[in-house]
Amino acid sequence: GAGVSQSPSNKVTEKGKDVELRCDPISGHTALYWYRQSLGQGLEFLIYFQGNSAPDKSGLPSDRFSAERTGGSVSTLTIQRTQQEDSAVYLCASRVAGVYEQYFGPGTRLTVT
Amino acid sequence: SQQGEEDPQALSIQEGENATMNCSYKTSINNLQWYRQNSGRGLVHLILIRSNEREKHSGRLRVTLDTSKKSSSLLITASRAADTASYFCATDPNSKLTFGKGITLSVRP
Numbered sequence: 080g081a082g083v084s085q086s087p088s089n090k091v092t093e094k095g096k097d098v099e100l101r102c103d104p105i106s107g108h109t110a111l112y113w114y115r116q117s118l119g120q121g122l123e124f125l126i127y128f129q130g131n132s133a134p135d136k137s138g139l140p141s142d143r144f145s146a147e148r149t150g151g152s153v154s155t156l157t158i159q160r161t162q163q164e165d166s167a168v169y170l171c172a173s174r175v176a177g178v179y180e181q182y183f184g185p186g187t188r189l190t191v192t
Numbered sequence: 193s194q195q196g197e198e199d200p201q202a203l204s205i206q207e208g209e210n211a212t213m214n215c216s217y218k219t220s221i222n223n224l225q226w227y228r229q230n231s232g233r234g235l236v237h238l239i240l241i242r243s244n245e246r247e248k249h250s251g252r253l254r255v256t257l258d259t260s261k262k263s264s265s266l267l268i269t270a271s272r273a274a275d276t277a278s279y280f281c282a283t284d285p286n287s288k289l290t291f292g293k294g295i296t297l298s299v300r301p
Contacts, residue, residue, distance in 0.1 A: 122291035183234040
């Protein structure tokens with residue numbers, strides 16, 4: 080596609096429910112990133128994929144968070160047993176190998192009630 | 193943890209004026225990038241400066257880098273109302289971007 084797409088754009092869920100957030104990177108971009116942006120913490124790195132493997136998961140805040148990437152393309156970020164502190168905008172980005180610039184999607188705004 | 197710290201946190205200027213934003217960082221870098229964010233959603237890459245460069249231009253943007261002081265500045269010349277946004281500097285230790293807290297720029301028509 081023309082850019083990075085994310086779905087849904089907004090998600091409201093009840094505390095304790097599981098949610099899945101999807102990211103469709105730019106075709107041909109081998110690296111994919113998930114970031115989280117909240118008022119209190121700013122922009123934080125969550126996880127990085129190179130192809131289908133995740134060499135850096137250091138930003139995942141707890142074991143309730145997991146992510147996978149299949150076919151070197153689409154990625155899904157799953158949050159289990161959501162908590163109110165998970166409320167944030169979740170941003171996905173991708174880049175071409177050997178190039179530093181990252182291209183961001185519009186984000187998913189998650190609200191946990 | 194935040195790698196970059198931008199300064200000022202908020203800036204309000206008149207259309208046509210220049211806007212200067214500063215960023216400091218903590219560790220050694222390969223490059224430093226500036227991004228813009230409108231309305232709290234996706235970020236847009238503006239400009240990248242490599243660690244062996246001191247100044248770079250792109251349209252109305254001018255970025256400088258002083259690795260001895262671990263600081264960078266972004267200058268937007270002849271600002272427009274459409275430049276109203278949040279601006280972030282970012283470094284990329286180990287391939288992931290580490291952002292500052294951002295600067296909110298308001299350009300008054």
